[in-house]
Amino acid sequence: MSPKSRQRSAGNGNRRRRGNLDNTGVIPQLAKAAREVESAAMRGRISPAMRTKFQVVALLMREERARLKTADDVSAGERNEAMKRLDGLAAILAKTAARDTTLIQLLDAEAPTTPQARELRKKMLFAGGVEMVVGEEPEQVEPTQAVLPEKIRERQVMPTSVKSRVRANPFLSPNLAGIRPNEPHYSRLQNWEILGPLLKAFATGAGGGAACMTLPDVPRFDRVTPANLDLMPHQAQLVEAIRAGQRSILLADEPGLGKTAQSLLAASVANAYPLLCVVPNVVKTNWQQEVQRWTPGRRATVITGDGEDIDAFSDVFIVNYEILDRHIGWLQRLGLRGMVVDEAHFIKNTSSQRSQLVLRLAELVRSRIPGDHPLMMALTGTPLINDVEDFKAIWQFLGWIDADDKPTEILLDALDETGLVPSDPGFAAAARRAVIELGIVRRRKIDVAKSLPSKRVIDMPVEIDGDEAISIREAEQLLVARLLKRYGHMLNAAGLPANTVDENRLRMLARQEVEESKASSAGDSIFAMLHRIGLAKAQLAAEYTAQLAHSAGKVVFFAKHIEVMDRAENTFAEEGLRTVSIRGDQSPAARERAITQFQTDPDTQIIVCSLMAAGVGLNLQVASDVVLSELSWTAAEQMQAIDRVHRIGQEAPVTAWRILAAQTVDAHVAELIDAKQGLSARALDGSDTEATASEDIQVEAIVRMLLLALQGKSLR
Template identity: 25%
Template sequence: MMNYPIYISSSSDDEDDEVQEKPINSQQPETATIIKDERRIYEAALQDLNQPKTEKDLPHGVLSVPLMRHQKIALEWMRQKERSYNNCLGGILADDQGLGKTISIIALILLQKLKSQSRHSKRRRSRRSGGTLVVCPASVVKQWAKELDDKVSLEHKLSVLVYHGSKRTNDPVELAKYDVVVTTYALVTNEVLQPSSSQRRFSGALGRVRWSRVVLDEAQTIKNHQTQVAKACSGLNAKRRWCLSGTPIQNEVWDLFSYFRFLRYHPYAERCFFSQRIMVPIKNNRLRGYKKLQAILRAILLRRTKDTLLDGQPILHLPPKTVTLTKAEFSPEEFAFYKGLEAASQSEFKAYADAGTVSKNYVDILVMLLRLRQACDHPQLVRSSEESAVEPVRHGDFTSTKIKAVMETLESLEKQVKTLVFSQWTGMLDLVEYNFVKNGVTFRRLDGTMSLAARDKAVKEFNNDPSVQVMLMSLKAGNLGLNMVSASHVIILDLWWNPTTEDQAIDRAHRIGQTQAVTVTRITIKNTVEERILALQETKRIVVASALGEDPGELSATRLTEQDLGYLFFGVKQENL
């Protein structure tokens, strides 16, 4: 069992308070202690349920934009969570994408700073006691820095450091001077000693500061508790901890364990207790188990969607969003190629199933599914992958059905309409780009291979240059945190197992600041694996809704099971083969 420090609220909630650490006993707590902890959590959940949502605002002139009502409620909620120790200091702000979680956190930072400035008798902050550390994907580092500058009035500016690049300081005392330090998950992984590691490797500057607060933006990045990034984030030394995510559960309930471990949300921060007190009840009785999970979450999680009502009114008045599913048909050449690939894949999968070796060959099976999905986009993606993993995609004159659909969609739009085009594969982006160049479409591109400066330049040019019609975006690099409200049309070229990834991509355009109606085109191919992925996406949506209390459904989504794989290959459950 891992030993993690608990950060306990001190007598002052001043930002200069030293972190107080209390080691956890390596022995398992008594059952009576766990029950007492859970009772306290349920009482907090009941209190949160029954009390009206109170609001907190900053003095006039501190922010350059006024807080919306739901953001004022979030500010007061976060303030209370940071002041009263109730199993953890902090929580999960899980508002839907585009509802302004960033400005809510900025308001919290400013509120704490104003309070500390009003105390003339405050203790002096120790040399390594820092301010707020914001950890985010590389694609939104510059956007965080911009928001911290733009949203704060000149008189109340925060000192902000973007901690990134080869010339960054290695002095923790230097980092501790700033009100806010913005960095990436990759750097945290490299610089923070992991509590579970027996190897005492060097800890960089990030790991040697006692942070007043750590904020994980797009916190679903740490959803797999076994990854190095999740362990490193949990190893950060901080008094207050926050997770920001519009999609806190993406695959399964186990995603929550990594957040609970980071937050020090006891007793559920220990894997054995998370399993005993959350997973086992869900397994034994799904309805009751999910009700218990909702209570556990209510004590530390605040979530509002774009459909949430306050006093009978929507919390946010956004233009409408229309999603259209386009089911296209293969050309004869594509159909023949796909059917041959599908037949070979089915035969290979059936051989594994008959031999009882599906689990042993899980990775190979996923590769077969990958090839089928790529064949739905363009045969060239499969051929290039088979010939050489590093060979660049060759541009030929063949235009796939999906690329034709993209071109037809763009031609149907008025010239002033800006469009985001998402694909999972950079090879597909290459092929679409080739057709854009050939047809004179003005575009910019954003994918994970680009530097931060190049990404920032592409976003600015797309948002500000009227002549740039399209932004080509990698689904993974472009679905997190970016503000692209200049676009009013979104095209999703290929389906992802998890619908929340697509939702995040769509919400780059449908968010605060959007003034136009947003239309979304999802392009799929009839009678292929993509139709089965659509069905699996609905299962994922149900488990998220069940855990968050947004839907009465009781299904649970997990790692793709053998039955799921059989369904994807054959359209029937494996037991029926």
């Protein structure tokens, strides 16, 4: 409600006085309510009902002060007396807010009002002798405008399709079964300092034991995954916990254990749609593909730029942190029933705009639909024993503490069940366990090694954009156009129709192109294109590697070209990560120093390796994660690189992350390698499929591009 609206509602147009300014007026009603709130604050924690009463008193005081300044039917003496009484009430509110500082925000004239507050306002006005005119409601401010800072409001966008969705479903149905009576909440811990002892309990590992809640047994039958897909046991346990009613989860599994799949299937069994996924920019495309893979019946849309091309009727909305500030306004109007924050350690700095927006939106999601309990999941591979202060932002996102670092009713209830207070022996261990059971799930590769293959290859698609993307598409189009022109000449010479599709002739043409390209530096050759794609995705591959390093520890980064290695090392330096490298021009002594430093120095987190120079003869089993930023032409070369980590002495399952440029020939080359040489089979079960010559992959890649062009399709 804007100040002008409140002033109008206080004027003669919206209500008329039924009595004079005496003890039957509005001010005595306000005084009575203010004293009630003050008494509640003196007794301890203020209930939601009292918070509402506090806000309404402040609101009506402003309205009454504005009315008195312009009222013609009030004498100067009456006006002065009323102003003194309002000043006294203001002092009471100030003292009350000093006892409970969370009330201060309710004094703001722009603070949003709830339906309960608006109803209470009507009752207090009527009790004070003011008759409300039926049918004239005070003007309401859109929640977006009420809660967002001015700088953020100015950047808001409203995609056209979102307007259509909001108009199609303007009302968000309450969950009546979930609505609890508005009763005072009591806790024996409400006057204790809680957060400090809790964080210390996690820092010291009080009570010992894994930081993982008790999870249900793996169900006998898999009822949630699509055909031809299976969950690993540890994944099935998490999904079963969601099915049983768990709605707040800090999922801190190590990288490679399928956190994305678990969160998407959790949303499916909880019916937490619309679902918002806030993710790093580098993994947006992967999230969209994972939605299609694990929940094929659900529609996903990726939000980019101003969102004009999004499908607002989707089930899953995927947005990166960097552009959330432009879209938070319309996102909060969708009636979100689930929110997933990937790489949740990104919000650890609660003073940053990124964190404040995520936390503000999370609070709105929890309160937007009365009685609803939305699915809230924070995903991070960062070990729980590091930077325990960072827990505060994640716990606030999950609704366990508030913006003032005070425990919410959810956390207080969990701690009350221990029967202990911070001064009691054993409180730290019991409190840590209680918080873990609220919804912390942490599994390491080594913990679930029996259910994991010894090594896996996981494709990570990334979206290349900007000038580099345009340049790559143009190069692809030039190559296809040049080869199709030659193919047309071949058909004409053979007397065949121009629309003939002859795979044998296409393959012959492709082989000739491969041979010519090896002796040429033409910018539109298949080799030049893969080189340019490698450069274009170098930073994205490096950013993903940096995320792994922050979450999992040491990582081995492989590339084919020196320029890609240089770009990656620059990105790592900007991230504050210490690296060493293995290159073809190194001396044996320099090479050995780099290997030793990577294996023994805990601060050296990444080794940047040339695929050709470091693909054989190295022992790097101190790491269990490998990033393949560029494709080789044979699976054998890639597996040789992975086997630098997957060696005798390696105790953890090895995960290789293959970075693929989506919607380019890069992705098609990966598919050909898998189809021709069984890369996935060897990675998963040790199969020794006979290798195919690299020339065959190159030829088939060109043939596929030409076939798509002849069918009127593109690589995208």
